[in-house]
Amino acid sequence: MPHAPAPSLEDIQAAQVRLRGHVHRTPVLTSSALNALTGAQLHFKCENLQRSGSFKARGAHNAVLALTDAEAARGVATHSSGNHGAALALAARTRGIPAHIVVPRNAPQAKLDNIRRYGGLLHLCEPTQQAREAAVAAVITANGARLVHPYDDPVVQAGQGTCALELLQDVEDLDLLLAPLGGGGLIGGSAVAAKSVRPGIRVVGVEPEGAADAVQSVAHGVITPVMKPASVADGLLATIKPSTFELIRTRVDAVVTVPDAAILRAQRLVWEILKLVIEPSSAVPLAALLEARVEARAAQVGIILTGGNVDFSACAARPKRSAPP
Amino acid sequence: MPHAPAPSLEDIQAAQVRLRGHVHRTPVLTSSALNALTGAQLHFKCENLQRSGSFKARGAHNAVLALTDAEAARGVATHSSGNHGAALALAARTRGIPAHIVVPRNAPQAKLDNIRRYGGLLHLCEPTQQAREAAVAAVITANGARLVHPYDDPVVQAGQGTCALELLQDVEDLDLLLAPLGGGGLIGGSAVAAKSVRPGIRVVGVEPEGAADAVQSVAHGVITPVMKPASVADGLLATIKPSTFELIRTRVDAVVTVPDAAILRAQRLVWEILKLVIEPSSAVPLAALLEARVEARAAQVGIILTGGNVDFSACAARPKRSAPP
DSSP: OOOOOOOOOHHHHHHHHBBBBBOOOOOOOHHHHHHHHSSSSEEEEGGSSSSGTTTTTHHHHHHHHHHHHHHHHHHHHOSSSSSSHHHHHHHHHHTOOOEEEEEEEOOOHHHHHHHHTTTOOEEOOSSSSHHHHHHHHHHHHHHHEEEOOOSHHHHHHHHHHHHHHHHHHHHOSSEEEEEEEESHHHHHHHHHHHHOOOOTOOEEEEEEGGOOOOHHHHHHHHHOSSSSSSSSGGOOOOOHHHHHHHHHHHHHHHEEEEHHHHHHHHHHHHHIIIIOOGGGGGGHHHHHHHTSSSTTTTTTTEEEEBBOOOGGOOOOOSSSSOOOO | OOOOOOHHHHHHHHHHHHHTTTBOOOOOEEOOOHHHTTEEEEEEEEEGGGGGGHHHHHHHHHHHHHHHHHHHHOOOEOOSEEEEEEEHHHHHHHOOOOEEEEEHHHHHHTHHHHHHHHHEEEEEEEEHHHHHHHHHHHHHHHHEEEEEEESSSHHHHHHHHHHHHHHHSSSOOOOOEEESSSSSSSHHHHHHHHHHOOOTEEEEEEGGGGGGGHHHHHHHOOOOOOOOOOOOOGGOOOOOOOOOOHHHHHHSSEEEEOOHHHHHHHHHHHOOOOOOBOOGGGHHHHHHTTOOOOTTTTTTTEEEBBOOOOGGOOOOOOSSSOOOO
């Protein structure tokens, strides 16, 4: 089955116009301390400060705002480990339409709260791919809702690509762009945007060692899922699809992996030094630099910090002073 | 003894020019979720993202950069519970001069690390006001260093005032400006800047209930220290001085207090919703809104988030997933 065509630069530019006033133009931060640690000039695009707490707001809004009124009236639906679900709920609320969100029962509480906060209609299911797809199919059949896939959709990919487009508008001389790689929608859209406006830029995706389906797939030339993906970076466990595999093969220069321990170290550095709350999935690109999995010495490096939805209730300790709340 | 003259708007504007390229122009963030919780339109000036992790970088750089070469050569000195010390160390390093920082032995580890990271020369002392002042005097006698007081200095106050000036340049129609109140340097400089460029604005300082010397002093018409100040907001325990008391009496519309429990609640909301790491001292203005200590309904409200230097080592729990590192 042929997959949907890749988004073009024009699609991403159109998304940027469509998203104006609906999502934040997030700041780009720098840190001399983190530059010193990595030997590169780092530019952090802060999508943890994005509406709904992650870059997923871009793709979700682009998809919802592109619907005709007749399509929109029947609502939208998706399955999501969390961030895309919250983003779609927010986008649907903006348009005054229902959002049906299928979520595995074991998703972090903070992510479920986020979806509820934006008025999403939660449908809990068993935490298997099969159960999720069956539950979404049932919701779509019952309501006539439109599926907005988290990443296997060129409209969603174009929305995610606006993040890299903005970053390159703010920092024109990037040599290297690093982004986390889960299902591949962000790296795919980012690569189209970045290579179009700055052809010489290197684009590298980073995934956890425990969910290295993209690395395996590139090596084998065919999509090669990881059977039981596991990582602290719980937003990066999805498997790439033909549409994102094609973008990765043709537009992304390399995919590298990092171990969980490095992800947690990088996350802590961002909290301590950048003063930003990020979830583990956001920390994988910095982890790749700290572990020297990517050559970046003296380079201008863009890093997408993808999200900040963290479950604070999991931090049991109530410290005495000056410590995390 | 007459105290130093208050900084003027011109002093603050000159500081803004002097600081360019040395401190960040920090972003201003908004959150529809926090607006809904408070019934106001909140604009957060993110000084936790400032160099050295707090707004103190402004006053310290302004003081260091204003020294003549001959003055600068002998170095600078201060006593500080942490943030001003780190900021002064950073400013001194910029100019290539020594910074002698007297710090009480019980200061949080993260704050000591911050000072060392910037090359400050640490002088540990007992945690009493008397011991701190004696230690600073000894350092100054021994080295000929110039004292840069954390707040009792119009050059430092002018530097801190640049923060409110920037905020009002970015958000012109503020009705109300809220800032934490410790020694009074930030609220003093902020009030001069804000009232000068927007005469109708209300400026309100917020202090912890356990360190309410400014509220007491305003009530009694004379500086009235709290004998044993105590609060989770450990950056706000200092006592106001004649120079800052004068600014508070003449330029600040009100000073209100908040309990520690409300401070911790507000801090957690900022971590969870704004995705910003802030220290408890930064959370007092939002706490005042949530506790209805300030009338702000439907108002455009500027809030200075003053710093993000948090001691993560105090958080003993190593959570399983998606939780603070």
